[in-house]
Amino acid sequence: MKYYIIAGEASGDLHGANLMKELYKADPNAEIRFWGGDLMQAVGGTLVKHYRDLAFMGFAEVVANLKTIFNNIKLCKEDITAFKPDAIIFIDYPGFNMRIAQWAKQQGIPTHYYISPQIWAWKESRIKAIKRDVDKMYIILPFEKDFYEDKHSFAVEFVGHPLIDAIHNRTPTNEAAFRKEHNLDSRPVIALLPGSRKQEISKMLSGMLSVVNDFPDYQFVIAGAPSQEYDFYEPFLTNDSVHFISNKTYDLLSIAHAALVTSGTATLETALFKVPEVVCYKGGWISYQIAKRIITLKFISLVNLIMDKEVVKELIQSDFNTKNIHTELKKILDPQHRANLLKQYDELEKRLGGAGASFNTANLIVKNFNSHY
Template sequence: MTYYLIAGERSGDLHGANLIKAIRERDPAAQCRAYGGEQMEAAGATLVRHYRDMAFMGFLEVVKNLGTIRRIMRECQADLLAHRPDVLILIDYAGFNLRMARFARKHGIRVFYYISPKVWAWNQRRALNIKANVDRLFTILPFETEFFAKYEYNVDYVGNPLLDALAAFQPDPDFRQENGLDERPIIALLPGSRHQEITSILPTMLASTRGFDTYQFVVGTVSNLPTSLYDALLADYPHVRRVNDAAYDLLHLATAALVTSGTATLETALFNVPQVVCYKTTFISYAIARRLIAVPFISLVNLIANREVVKELIQADLTPANVANELRAVLPTGVKRSDLLAGYTDVQEKMGEPGASERAGRAMVQALQQG
C-alpha cells in the first residue's frame, strides 16, 4: 500500500520515521512519500520537501509567511492528487495539516492523524474539524481521550512515541571525549530547532551562564539550521560548548537543563533531568496567544501532571537573572530539585510503556487491509 506522510517540524520527523518503520514491519512492501526530514527519509520515505521550509513559529510569523505557506500547500495538494495514496497520515502541525485533512477528505483520500494537534490548548472547537475530516485519530497524551470524548469522538490512544525513541537510544560512551567536554557536571541548553526560537531564547539562556564555574554549559545544536547562526550568538561565550544533533547523549549526562518549551521538555523529564522551561516570542504573537490559550501551562510536563512540576519562564519573565535563579534551585544543592524529581515520577507513570509507534503502525495497516 502507499502512504503519504506530512510532518512540519523536527519532532514530527522523528516520530514519522519510527511510524514508517512500524508500518513496514506489517507491510514490507509499503511505499511512503513524505513532507518531513532526514529521519523519515532514512526510514525509507521519498522526501518531497524538507520541514525546514515550513517551520514558522507564532501568529505573526505565520501571517508574514502566508504566501510561502499557501504556495507549499498548493504544491502538496497537487502532489497528493498526483500520487493518490491509500492513506494520508498527518503528524501534528495543526495549521497546515488540518487544511490538508479537509482537502484529502474532499477528494476521497482516507485520512489518519498521528499525534493530535493541540486543539485542547486553544480554539478547542477545532476538535469538530478533526471529527469531520479525520477517519482515525491516534493520540499520544493520556488526557486527550477524555478531551475528545466531550465532542463524541473516539480516539485511539497508543501511548507516547518518545518512550520508543528513548528505549532505542544507546548512549555514546566516548561522548565527553569526542566533544571536548571535561569531567565537570553538565548543564544542557536546548534552545529548540527553529530559527526564531534560537534567536529569541538562546541569548537569554547564554546570558544566564555566568557564575557557575563548577559546571560546564553545552548547547544542543541542530543540523537543519546554519552553523553561522550559532557562531554569532556564541561568540561572546567561549566557556559554552556545543554538540550537534546529540540531544539525547547530552541529556544522558546532564545534571540540569534550560529547555525551550516544546517536545524537548518532556524528553528532558523522561531522562530525569531537572529543568527550567523557557519561552519567548514576538510581542504581538504573545498578546494573541494569551487571549486564546485555554490551558494553564505551556510545557507538556506540567500539562500531563496537571500541576506545576517545572518552572515556566515566559516572555517578560524570561530574563538572565530569573533563569539563573531558577537554575540554581534545581541543581543538586537547590531547594526545588527533590520536589521536581518527585513530580517527574508522577509524569512517567502517567506516560505508560513504550510501543506507541508499533501500536499505531499495526492499527493503521490493519485498518487499511480491512478496507
C-alpha cells in the first residue's frame, strides 16, 4: 500500500515518524512518501519537502509569503498525482492540509487526518470542509470527541495522545553524562523553550532571559530548535549562567527542575515530563489583535485546556514581562507549589488515555483500507 503523509511542523515530524514506524509494522509492503523532517526521514520513505521551508508564523507573515505557499500547494498536488497513493495522511497543519484534502477528495483519494485541526479554538466553520473532505479523523485530545460527535455529528476515533508514546519509548537520559557533555554544572536547570520560529524565539528569549540574574542558584538552558542554526541563538548567550543545547529538548526536560515555555505543544510535553512550568506567549501586535478577536478559549496552553482549569500560569502579551516572569518562576520553585502541580500533571496524563496513539492510528488506517478492498 502507498501512503502519502504531510506534516508541516516539528511536532508533526515527531508524530509522523512514530506513525510511520507503526505503518511499516502493520503493512510490511508500505511505500511512504512524505512532507516532514529529519525524524521522519530517519524512519524511511522519501522526503519531498522539509517542514523548515513551510513554517510561516502569524497573519502578516503568511500574507507576505503567499506566493511561496501557493507554489508549495501546486508542488504537493503534482507530486501526489505522480505517486498515486492509496491514502493520504494529514498531520495537523490545517492551513495547508485542508486545501490538499479538498483537492484529494475530488481525485477520489482516501483522506485520513491524524491530529485534528484545532477548530474548537478558532475557525469552527472548518467543520463543513472536514465533513466534506476527510474520510477518517483520528483525534488525540479527549474533549475533541464530544466536540465532533455531539456538537457536529461527525464520527471520529480517539486514539490517545502520541506524546505519551514519544516520551515513554525514548531512551532514558543519563543525567551525569548529559551535564558533562554540555558543560552544565551541579546547579538545578531551568529550561527555556522559546519556540521554533525565528520571530517567536526572538520575542520570547528577550523576556525569558531578563530574570537570569535574579536566580543565581540556577542555570538556564535554551532549548534550540532543530530548524534554526547556532548563529541565530549566539547573541542571546551573553551570561555565564545561560547555556544552549540544540535539538535535545526531551533530554533537557528530563533533567530540568523548572521551565519557561512558549505556548504550543511544548507546554504539554513539559507537563508530561513532570516539569513545573510557566507558559509564555507574546506575538506581533497585529497578529495578536486579530487572534484575540477570533479565539474565544479560556486558556492558550494544552495543559489548562485539557484540565479545564488553570493548572499552569499563562503570561500572555503585556503580562509577559520581567516582573511577572520573576514572580511566577519563584512560585514553581517553591516545594509546596511544585508538589501540588505535579499531582495535577498525574491527572492530566490519565485524561490523555495512555500509550498507543501511533499504533492505534496506523492499524485503523490499514484496517480501513483492507475493509474496502
